[in-house]
Amino acid sequence: MTDLGRPALNLERVRKFVAVAEELHFGRAAERLHIAQPVLSRQIRALEQELKVQLFVRDRRRTELTAAGEQLLADARPLLAGADALRLRVGRAARGQHSFTVGFMPGLIVTAAVRALSERHPDLAVNVVRTSWDDQIEVVHDGRVDVSYIRLPVDQSGLTVRPLLSEPRVAVLPVEHRLAGKESIAIADLADEHLLQHPDAVPEWRDIATELRDGTRSPVGPFHAVEEKLENVATGRGISILPLSTATFYTRPDIAHVPVRDIPPCQVCLAWGAGRRSPLIREFAALAEL
Structure with missing residues (x-):
């Protein structure tokens, strides 16, 4: 009852x-x-x-x-995801597994906060899990991670989300592209390009895209990793818009990135289950903000 x-x-x-x-x-x-x-x-x-x-x-x-x-x-x-996550955490505790797991998106460096938590709790196993656009929230709901560094937008239902930082977004292009090497570009410069991601991810491009207006857009993906998307950029199959940290993390000689000056920055946040009241989560959230 x-x-x-x-x-x-x-x-x-x-x-x-x-x-x-x-x-x-x-x-x-x-x-x-x-x-x-x-x-x-x-x-x-x-x-x-x-x-x-x-x-x-x-x-x-x-x-x-x-x-x-x-x-x-x-x-x-x-x-239901919260109930499954609860069973997972209780099972770990019953087996004596005292751990804390942090999810992170490609390009985000979480070392400082992870190291600080480990130093404060020497008996705690602090683990990290790489996530993607597809599962950055799913890993929170199903209990695979205690907290996750995420990039907006996401469905925030059932989550506590704390803003951490924002960063510019850049156009990722083949190195021989006509726009490669420019100091910056406008989104209108990309109107005739093929975008290798869902148009809703870049609404500013979606609203002016020639291939959407003409009905000539070809299927995209699905891409399950940044590396797959970059391979398609490098071979000239299209362009992508990525956060600056992701583009710089995956530096390669056949790809260039150029700042897009008239689209909003990418928002990076820390997320955890709305029902969680763990002191470790609050402590890690404070460390992540430093």
Whole structure:
């Protein structure tokens, strides 16, 4: 029971709800969960009774989320990830693994704060994990890291996010490109280029891009690492916009980077689970701000 006298939310039912909400089909969700469809239907009805709301609208042709279902789906993913992360941390503690793990994006140097925490707590194993644009928040939610250095924008639901610094963004170009070697450029200078990332990542380019206006944009990626993106830049398949620290970290002779003077800088923050109250997290956050 909760402190208000109400039963705690049944997380297993919530997990089954997420499967149905993602599939929008009870049969496929049941196959995914390896349970019988009638069992799944009973679990969803029990969850609706527990919450006193209708989560799905069903007919013979389709299954759709109600407004309440949409809200539960938005809240359920971080809730379930937090529960999984809790189990992971408790398991580590039970095995005597006293550790603290820091995630970091490529180009960001976290050595000073990691070293300072290690010196303050000699018996603590302070580990680091390299992340990417795809999983920089996922590693926080699923408990792989205690804190993570992230680059905005991200979905901040279920997170505490503390700003650390901002840095310029640069255009990364083949070394023989017509703009390579310039002191700086405007985003308009890149209107005719092929961008090797999602247009929403650079809305200033998206709004003026010739290939978007003409409908000639070809598929991009997916790129799972900066190195993959840089290989495509070097071979002349397009250009990319990166934070300055990332571009300088991956210096190579066949690529140049040029500051783009009229786009906002990249914001670097420290993030951790909103429900975490660990003194070590607060201590590390203070060290990261130094």
